[in-house]
Amino acid sequence: MLGKKVPSVTFRTRVRDESIEGPNPFRWEDKTSDDYFKGKKVVLFSLPGAFTPTCSTYQLPDFEKLFDEFTAEGIDEIYCVSVNDAFVMNAWAKAQGIDKVKVIPDGSGEFTRKMGMLVAKDNLGFGMRSWRYGAIVNDGQVEQWFEEEGFSDNCESDPYGVSSPQNILEKLRDAKVQAA
Numbered sequence: 001m002l003g004k005k006v007p008s009v010t011f012r013t014r015v016r017d018e019s020i021e022g023p024n025p026f027r028w029e030d031k032t033s034d035d036y037f038k039g040k041k042v043v044l045f046s047l048p049g050a051f052t053p054t055c056s057t058y059q060l061p062d063f064e065k066l067f068d069e070f071t072a073e074g075i076d077e078i079y080c081v082s083v084n085d086a087f088v089m090n091a092w093a094k095a096q097g098i099d100k101v102k103v104i105p106d107g108s109g110e111f112t113r114k115m116g117m118l119v120a121k122d123n124l125g126f127g128m129r130s131w132r133y134g135a136i137v138n139d140g141q142v143e144q145w146f147e148e149e150g151f152s153d154n155c156e157s158d159p160y161g162v163s164s165p166q167n168i169l170e171k172l173r174d175a176k177v178q179a180a
């Protein structure tokens with residue numbers, strides 16, 4: 001994906017709307033790839049599933065903790081995408097106390113498939129999910145790419161290292177030094 005544009009898709013999100021009465025004041029809001037990526041430099045990271053252990057214990061909370069260090073390096077937003085629907089992604093972000101990182105629901109897997117990162121996880125009863133990766137995306141174009149090793153269907157392990165926030169931050173800083 002290095003140097004390529006992220007795919008143009010429409011994500012079906014759920015947003016809070018105080019004008020809606022009752023116990024569930026949320027409505028559907030469609031957001032496009034342009035809404036998320038156009039004119040911004042962002043970190044995108046993708047993982048196999050909301051509420052899964054590595055993602056919940058390390059990857060998502062560590063991106064949240066390091067958010068200000070990323071913005072100091074010129075990052076406007078950090079996006080966490082997963083092949084999960086908007087209800088699950090919102091519930092996960094709430095359960096994790098996340099308010100800086102934005103979660104993106106790719107429930108249909110269309111974005112992940114077009115990124116070339118869709119893998120079977122039938123061995124875990126998950127169906128099709130995302131391989132774990134990260135990227136620096138500048139105005140929709142992938143500038144840096146951090147894909148975990150061993151891309152494969154029904155992988156028995158869950159590699160986690162190059163797409164960690166600590167590694168991505170380090171490589172972002174290295175790229176800045178090299179460009180100076």
Ligand code: BEZ
Pocket residue numbers: 048049052053054055056124158
């Ligand atoms: C994990 O994040 O630890 C995990 C992800 C996918 C499947 C199982 C575990």
